[in-house]
Amino acid sequence: MDVNDVIGEFESYLRFERDLSPHTVRAYAGDVTSLLEHLGGTIDGLDVSALRGWLATQHDEGKARATLARRTACLRTFTAFCHRRGWLPDDPGLLLGTAKAPRALPAVLDQEQARQALDTSPTGEPKDLRDQAMLELLYATGIRVSELCGLDVDDVDRDRRVVRVLGKGRKERAVPFGAPALQALDRWCVHGRPLLMREGSGPALFLGVRGGRIDAGTVRRVVHARVRQVEGAPDMGPHGLRHSAATHLLEGGADLRSVQELLGHASLSSTQVYTHVSIDRLRRAYNQAHPRA
Known part of the structure; x- marks a missing residue:
């Protein structure tokens, strides 16, 4: 098949069958384009050696381990897709290993910094x-910035104090x-939102200065600017508030499964990083306070 047709069908599969975000679709399409250019513009001869060869070139270019892990996941998705389409006799992606990406502890605000x-x-x-x-709302719920931007007015249940969120994978x-x-x-809905509403505002909960739905870039700028006003606080955006909310919930006694549900994590392992943050703080406090630490 023509390489452009292959990439086009793969993009359609990711978008309509897997329902992946536009950002992920662009990233995967870019990875596959690079792979096929490495192979001379064809999927003929696409085997595990070719996949490892392409990953080796990525490593030689200095790509981070986390990037290589993501690109390996893309290759597995692509080869499985090609095999199901009958374009490959077997699925070479099954033979690929993945270097485990290190998980750095996220920067978080302490509770006093969050209050300030x-x-x-x-x-x-x-x-x-x-x-x-x-x-x-970001700190109270720990929702993602994309989830915040996607909220409509009717998604907020004021009586129950609950917000309905559409997360990853819909x-x-x-x-x-x-x-x-x-x-x-x-205060925003009564005294602020009506003054920014325009004809095309629709049901969006948060509006930009021109009346359209708020975008993620604007939210990031708002969070960075506010956190910078707090002395000693690490620079962070909306995801930092999400990290902070999860950490403070666990420090306050919430169980891990509840925090997983609140954050919308598919896997408990994604939530467990916040226990490491809390333990790290506990260790520092122990070392500072215990006479035989």
Whole structure:
């Protein structure tokens, strides 16, 4: 088959059958394009040696282990797809091993830093009311920035203090939030959102200054700017607030399974990194306080 047809069908499979995000589809398509260029523009002769050869060139170019692990996952998906289509007699991706990527401990705010970042008095301007509501909701729920941007007004259940979130793989979950987030949302929805609404605003909960649905870049800038105001706090964006929320839940006694459900993690291993953060803090406190540490 023509290489462009192969890539086109693979993209369609990822988008419509796997329902992957546009970002993931672009990344996988780019990886496969690079692989096929390495093979001379054909899938003929695509075997495990060819896959390892391409990964070796990536390693020689200085790609990080995490990047290589992701690209290996892409290759497995691609070869399985080609095998099912009958373009390959067998699936060479099954023979690929994956170097385990190191998992660095995420930077988090301590509880006092989180309080300082959130305990501010909005000026009453629509943008300030919006920013405060977004920050409160991100920290209260630990939702992803993409999930925040996708929220509609009807996704917020004020009586039960629950927000309905559409996460990865279009999996829906309900996430509770507290009174401070509810108050900030009420101020935004009553006094801020109506002033930014335009004809094409639709049901989006959070709006940009031109009335359209808020974008992830704007949310990141808001979070970075607010956290920078806290002395001694690590620089972080929305994902840092997600890390902080998960860590503080565990430090407060929440069980790991509950935190997994709140964050929308498919695997418990993704949630366990936050226990490492808490243990690391416990160890530092022990070393500082115990006379025989």
